[in-house]
Amino acid sequence: MGRRDDTARRDEIASALTAVRARLEAACRDAGRDPAEVTLLPVTKFFPASDVRILYDLGCRGFGESREPEASTKIAEFRADSGVVDAVLWHMIGRLQRNKVKSVVRWADMVHSLDSVRLADALDASVGAARDAGTRSGPLEVLLQVSLDTDPARGGVAVAGVDALAAHVAASPNLVLRGLMSVPPLDSDPDEAFGRLAVVQAGVLRDHPDATVLSAGMTGDLEAAIRHGSTCVRVGTAILGRRPIISE
Numbered sequence: 537m538g539r540r541d542d543t544a545r546r547d548e549i550a551s552a553l554t555a556v557r558a559r560l561e562a563a564c565r566d567a568g569r570d571p572a573e574v575t576l577l578p579v580t581k582f583f584p585a586s587d588v589r590i591l592y593d594l595g596c597r598g599f600g601e602s603r604e605p606e607a608s609t610k611i612a613e614f615r616a617d618s619g620v621v622d623a624v625l626w627h628m629i630g631r632l633q634r635n636k637v638k639s640v641v642r643w644a645d646m647v648h649s650l651d652s653v654r655l656a657d658a659l660d661a662s663v664g665a666a667r668d669a670g671t672r673s674g675p676l677e678v679l680l681q682v683s684l685d686t687d688p689a690r691g692g693v694a695v696a697g698v699d700a701l702a703a704h705v706a707a708s709p710n711l712v713l714r715g716l717m718s719v720p721p722l723d724s725d726p727d728e729a730f731g732r733l734a735v736v737q738a739g740v741l742r743d744h745p746d747a748t749v750l751s752a753g754m755t756g757d758l759e760a761a762i763r764h765g766s767t768c769v770r771v772g773t774a775i776l777g778r779r780p781i782i783s784e
């Protein structure tokens with residue numbers, strides 16, 4: 537992009553980000569919550585490293601990505617361009633296939649989409665290997681993706697399986713259970729869905745009091761998620777604009 541385009545894009549993102557932050561604060565106020573309890577995680581999938589750089593310059597320090605190899609390529613480009621490595625946390629929020637685990641553990645600080653024992657074991661082994669090889673220093677923080685759906689194709693562990701998976705992750709040496717994530721079913725009432733999620737979270741917190749993260753809410757439903765205790769809203773469209781439509 538030319539210099540004038542860069543400035544136009546920067547202005548566009550800056551005003552969108554300001555609007556989303558205002559929305560988030562209003563939602564917290566309406567829910568009687570402290571805005572400091574809720575992290576805004578910009579979702580940068582489909583958008584270039586130059587947009588990540590703009591968000592970084594606007595103060596963002598964590599980003600959500602969902603696809604490989606797009607994420608690996610973009611993160612390498614962002615690091616080369618900005619010189620920033622440690623000050624940014626990268627979140628893998630999308631469905632994770634086991635054949636992508638090895639590349640994802642090279643960049644992900646947190647995975648939001650852990651939904652099976654098999655995936656937990658693959659991540660644990662890969663993080664262990666990366667630590668042994670010196671390509672990664674710490675364990676991997678994970679959230680269990682909870683399905684509030686009857687459609688298993690959309691990902692997530694069924695509510696009935698959450699406790700067993702949480703126990704399994706807690707016993708995995710290279711994983712740290714930080715909480716839960718969910719995406720409400722299509723065409724559902726988000727208040728009803730996030731209400732159910734809050735009940736699941738209360739159950740998990742009894743056995744895992746440090747698993748306090750609740751990753752819930754996106755562009756269309758962040759107010760409902762905040763009403764039900766979200767501590768991390770993942771927002772793409774409202775910050776960066778519409779993505780091309782593809783099936784993920």
Ligand SMILES: *Cc1c(COP(=O)(O)O)cnc(C)c1O
Nearest residue numbers: 579602629754755770771772773
């Ligand atoms: C893409 C994506 C988002 C962002 O959704 P928007 O509606 O664009 O805000 C949030 N969470 C997950 C898991 C995603 O894949």
